[in-house]
Amino acid sequence: MRLYNTLTGQTDQFVPSSGNQVKMYVCGVTPYSAAHVGHALSYVVFDVLRRYLEHLGYQVHHVQNFTDVDDKIIQRAKLAGVSENELVARYIDDFYRGMDAMNIQRAHDYPRATQEVPGIIQTIQTLVEKEFAYPAGGDVYFRVTKSQGYGHLSHRTLDGMMAGARVQVDENKEHPMDFVLWKGAKPGEPSWDSPWGPGRPGWHIECTTMSLNRLGDPLDIHGGGQDLVFPHHENEIAQSQACTGRRPFARYWVHNGLLQLGEEKMSKSLGNLVTVEEALARNSADALRLYFLSSHYRGPLRYGDEGCAAAERGADRLRNALGLSDAVGAAWDCSPFQQQFFAAMDEDLNTPRAIATLFDLARAINHHHDDGLAIGEAQALLRRLGSLLGLTFQSRETGEQDHLAAKPFIDLLVATREDLRKAKQFALADHVRDGLASHGVVLEDTPQGTRWQRQTSAS
RNA sequence: GGCGACGUAGCCAAGUGGUUAAGGCAGAGGUCUGCAAAACCUCUAUCGGCGGUUCGAUUCCGCCCGUCGCCUCCA
Structure with a gap:
């Protein structure tokens, strides 16, 4: 098949790096709030990609991460008065529930950042040794100026990014675009010991460690939403290639377009979201x-x-x-x-x-x-x-219980209406039909008899 | 400001340098039906604006207008 590759900016013939094995890494969520329909869209897309690749005879190894430590998680956990672990567990459950209900096939592996810390420290250490990273003030930063081709994926240059004038000044950084690999711990934050003192992984480094450890480079497909192209995926490429000394880190970069609600993108930070649960209720x-x-x-x-x-x-x-x-x-x-x-x-x-x-x-x-x-x-x-395409052709399942309980009565009414129709009592028969319709039961007369079903569209 | 994407019928949305510009929803007419429902048949667009390239552009190029995304956490 042909597949658009953000890296080349073209639609290229898809050929995996080794035989019929496809290594696919899809960026997962940060579980600090409920899964929303934008997530559902993204993972439906990669679910369809996987189903189709499997149909073509490829053996797809699908890995998707959970970023289960970050500022927002810490903040929300404090707000809710629960531990970070409890909060994360709650939303990971929610995520699985929603994705399962959408008939999205589960990935083979769901690594979590907090369970990969030794590997992440190892990755950072390698980067420090190779002088792609430097410790400063308890943090460790990646040196973007040393990275060849930085900006290639997102089609931008360091100069162009500087022109944005939105870069925040940070005393510790050598270059404003340098990004953090390891965050030194502040009081009360979850932390792990490291050669640079207690702290936690930065946002991008976990994906490098997890994908290299679980799948190995080169990945055949690396996917996610378009909002991850910069900085997340750009930084992942820089780190990963610096770490392995090989390129490319991933051969096909696949990004889905974003779901908008009204005039704006739906996102957690804007708060304009519809959860998967809400969408599936309707x-x-x-x-x-x-x-x-x-x-x-x-x-x-x-x-x-x-x-x-x-x-x-x-x-x-x-x-x-x-x-x-x-x-x-x-x-x-x-x-x-x-x-x-x-x-x-x-x-x-x-x-x-x-x-x-x-x-x-x-x-x-x-x-x-x-x-x-x-x-x-x-x-x-x-x-x-x-x-x-992951379609099940099942109708909506809500109200299934009521429907089962009501079944004998509906059957009785339908049979009675049949008798009325045979007796040409059409006014009465229509009255029964209208009455059932007002309770969401739709009748359909066919040569084989009358069928009924609950109205599928939400009302 | 920098980078990128998009603008196709009432709505959503594919697609192509040249015979009839997919499909869905909504709408109109017809067939079927006791009436409906479902289904089937038929109908509904010169592809944002202005130039250019070409024998010929909705499709390629330039400009303009409009919308959106990224540049900060985000699928």
């Missing part, structure tokens, strides 16, 4: 995935209720095509849809086009079903292609 996971994937992964996407509702109706359309009963008629060739789908996915994961193919296939299924042809094979294809 929409099925399929609808959200359809929504995310119906725009290209590198472009921005505006999140909103109208978009969710439209996606839910679309999901219904696909579900309906799969819900049709098969006939014993002649078969027909549905393989062109498959080819079209793969062609779209091969071209830098063009999920909008792939989804369009899914809808085309659904229409063909409905059409041929009307003509009395066999549709089982095409339905199986739709299911299979959909699963490459």
Whole structure:
């Protein structure tokens, strides 16, 4: 397949460094607040990338970290009156719950910064020995001026960055753009002993240590949101290549576009976020995935209720095509849809086009079903292609319990209405139908009898 | 200020140097239905503005207008 690579700025043919093994490292979250739909979007994208690579026959080794020590965690824990560990545990749980509900496959490994401290210290030590890093005032900094090609990934130069005039003056730094590898501990902060005194890892260094230790360089794919390109990924490259003395650290850099809420990016610091839990209370996971994937992964996407509702109706359309009963008629060739789908996915994961193919296939299924042809094979294809996008074709699960409890009564009402219709008591029959509809139960009369289901779109 | 991205129908969103510019949602008409629902069929865009390159540009180049992202923690 072809894949856009932030490093080269082009869409390149994807070829892993060794055979059919793919080493994929995706930057994870800092668990100090609930997982939001922007996270869901990002991890849906990498989930689809992984599913598709696996479909192509690659063996993907997927590692994703948790940055479980940083300023915000310390601050929030104090605010909540719990330990850092408790806070982190709570939000890691929340993260897993949300991602599982989105049908995102779990990574093979979820390393945590706090569990890698000896390795991180080792990495920093190597950098200090190679003079890429220097201790100052209890901290250790990375020397960006010694790093060749610094700024290459984010297409900027040190001079250009200085011109931004937003760099903060720091007495300890040799150069304003130098960044911290090790933060000396302040009173009351969690800390570890190190050759430079007690402290904790800086933000970027953990990913270098974890990816090099868990996967080894070169990584085939390094992914994350576009907001990580600078400084996080730029710094990761600088550190990692300085540490190993080899390049590239990662061969394909894949970045997803950011989700916006209203006119701005959704982010924890702006506080304008919708949590995954909230989104899933109103929409099925399929609808959200359809929504995310119906725009290209590198472009921005505006999140909103109208978009969710439209996606839910679309999901219904696909579900309906799969819900049709098969006939014993002649078969027909549905393989062109498959080819079209793969062609779209091969071209830098063009999920909008792939989804369009899914809808085309659904229409063909409905059409041929009307003509009395066999549709089982095409339905199986739709299911299979959909699963490459992580679609389950299940309706929303909320209210499942009520629905089960109410089932015998709904069945009874539906059967009664059937009798009324047979007796041509249409006014009464419609009254029953309207009454059920007002409780979110939708009836559908088919030649095989009346079907009912709970309304899938949130209301 | 520096760097980057984007501007396609009522809304969301693909795509291409040249026969009919995907798909979804919404809308209109029709078929089916006791009526609906679902489904099917049909209809709804000269691709931000101005120049340039070209036989020909929505697609390439320049400028302008507008929007967004990064440059600070962030998927």
